[in-house]
Amino acid sequence: MSPTLAAVLLIGIFVLAAALIWLGLGLSRRAKRLEDAEPPPAAEGRGPTAVAAPPAAPPPVAPPAPRLRDRLGKTRAALARSLGTLTGRRTVDDEAWDSVEEALLVADVGVATTSRLLDELRARASTEHVQEPEQLVALLRAQIVEDLAGRDRSLHHAADGPTVWLFVGVNGTGKTTTIAKLAQREIDAGRPALMAAADTFRAAAADQLAHWAERVGADVVRGQEGADPGSIVFDAVDAAGGRGAGVVLVDTAGRMHTKVNLMEELKKIHRIAERRPGALQEVLLVIDATTGQNGLTQARQFADAVGVTGVVLTKLDGTAKGGVILGIVDQHKIPVRFIGLGERVEDLREFDATSFVEALFSKPNGETLAA
Numbered sequence: 001m002s003p004t005l006a007a008v009l010l011i012g013i014f015v016l017a018a019a020l021i022w023l024g025l026g027l028s029r030r031a032k033r034l035e036d037a038e039p040p041p042a043a044e045g046r047g048p049t050a051v052a053a054p055p056a057a058p059p060p061v062a063p064p065a066p067r068l069r070d071r072l073g074k075t076r077a078a079l080a081r082s083l084g085t086l087t088g089r090r091t092v093d094d095e096a097w098d099s100v101e102e103a104l105l106v107a108d109v110g111v112a113t114t115s116r117l118l119d120e121l122r123a124r125a126s127t128e129h130v131q132e133p134e135q136l137v138a139l140l141r142a143q144i145v146e147d148l149a150g151r152d153r154s155l156h157h158a159a160d161g162p163t164v165w166l167f168v169g170v171n172g173t174g175k176t177t178t179i180a181k182l183a184q185r186e187i188d189a190g191r192p193a194l195m196a197a198a199d200t201f202r203a204a205a206a207d208q209l210a211h212w213a214e215r216v217g218a219d220v221v222r223g224q225e226g227a228d229p230g231s232i233v234f235d236a237v238d239a240a241g242g243r244g245a246g247v248v249l250v251d252t253a254g255r256m257h258t259k260v261n262l263m264e265e266l267k268k269i270h271r272i273a274e275r276r277p278g279a280l281q282e283v284l285l286v287i288d289a290t291t292g293q294n295g296l297t298q299a300r301q302f303a304d305a306v307g308v309t310g311v312v313l314t315k316l317d318g319t320a321k322g323g324v325i326l327g328i329v330d331q332h333k334i335p336v337r338f339i340g341l342g343e344r345v346e347d348l349r350e351f352d353a354t355s356f357v358e359a360l361f362s363k364p365n366g367e368t369l370a371a
């Protein structure tokens with residue numbers, strides 16, 4: 001090979017190598033550019049331009065409304081324990097009747113009402129030839145519904161002008177809480193509510209009421225601590241018309257029904273509340289079910305003092321003494337209008353005899369003790 005040919009070949013190889021290197025570098029830069037421009041892999045089901053969103057908080061789930069029979073669990077269990085032994089028997093003998101009596105007494109129906117109920121049951125069981133314990137339980141159930149049903153439950157409103165409802169009761173029964181619960185119902189029904197803080201006895205009482213008023217969207221009229229409660233009622237009823245309130249709910253201080261001066265003060269509040277003819281539509285006695293038979297004595301004293309038109313029986317969710325409701329209705333002929341089943345605004349129910357008794361006579365699995 002001549003030296004010239006060798007030089008040409010060497011230059012050719014060199015040029016080819018340079019071209020290959022240049023091509024390789026170009027391709028790798030292009031690949032890099034493409035890589036940089038590529039969007040992040042799209043999440044499944046989204047469009048190519050979707051941007052990954054931060055994980056969304058799950059929507060708030062309202063807790064399921066507790067069933068009546070769950071809220072009445074303690075009284076229901078008390079009844080079921082005694083009546084359960086009854087349904088295990090073969091005939092309606094003396095021991096079967098003892099079980100019925102025990103069930104009623106354990107549920108705090110009270111001696112007088114229990115004995116009246118038993119007399120009626122015996123008469124019915126005999127005319128209806130009841131022989132099976134199951135039939136006896138069914139008869140008891142029907143008898144209780146009959147005793148509790150048929151009374152006017154609705155709260156009344158004045159024909160014209162603002163309505164006044166007065167709330168009375170001993171200390172801590174749930175008057176203020178019940179006012180909040182009922183105010184919420186009124187407001188939900190399109191009737192603006194005004195709360196009158198006529199409990200001027202405790203410094204915190206008006207604050208507690210005002211707090212509830214704010215929560216449920218009601219108006220409030222209050223005075224100084226120690227002010228005359230009658231004057232608060234007077235001002236509230238006066239203000240109601242101007243402020244467009246449909247109903248004035250008067251909160252009073254808890255008072256011992258045995259204290260004469262306190263009951264006299266209540267009579268005065270009552271007189272002022274009925275100053276405008278037709279305005280005072282309800283005097284509601286709030287009774288704490290956990291006090292059981294004591295509620296009956298309270299009912300008598302308050303009914304004598306201010307003519308109670310209805311009872312709100314509270315705290316049925318925490319007691320085995322729910323049977324007291326029968327005693328109140330039987331002994332005083334005062335209708336139970338509402339029942340309290342907890343501390344929240346929504347924990348108030350219009351009393352309905354059928355569903356109440358159904359709940360009491362149901363087993364935890366939902367079956368009834370006797371159909």
Ligand SMILES: Nc1nc2c(ncn2[C@@H]2O[C@H](COP(=O)(O)OP(=O)(O)OP(=O)(O)O)[C@@H](O)[C@H]2O)c(=O)[nH]1
Pocket residue numbers: 169170171172173174175176177178199205252253254255286314315316317318339340341342343347
């Ligand atoms: N579990 C339960 N608690 C309730 C119910 N009603 C009221 N309470 C509670 O009972 C307590 C007393 O309630 P209040 O409404 O302040 O009672 P009050 O009758 O106004 O009390 P005084 O003004 O002191 O006489 C509070 O802790 C309430 O949350 C109810 O139906 N169930």
Ligand SMILES: [Mg+2]
Pocket residue numbers: 175176177199205251252254
């Ligand atoms: Mg109160």
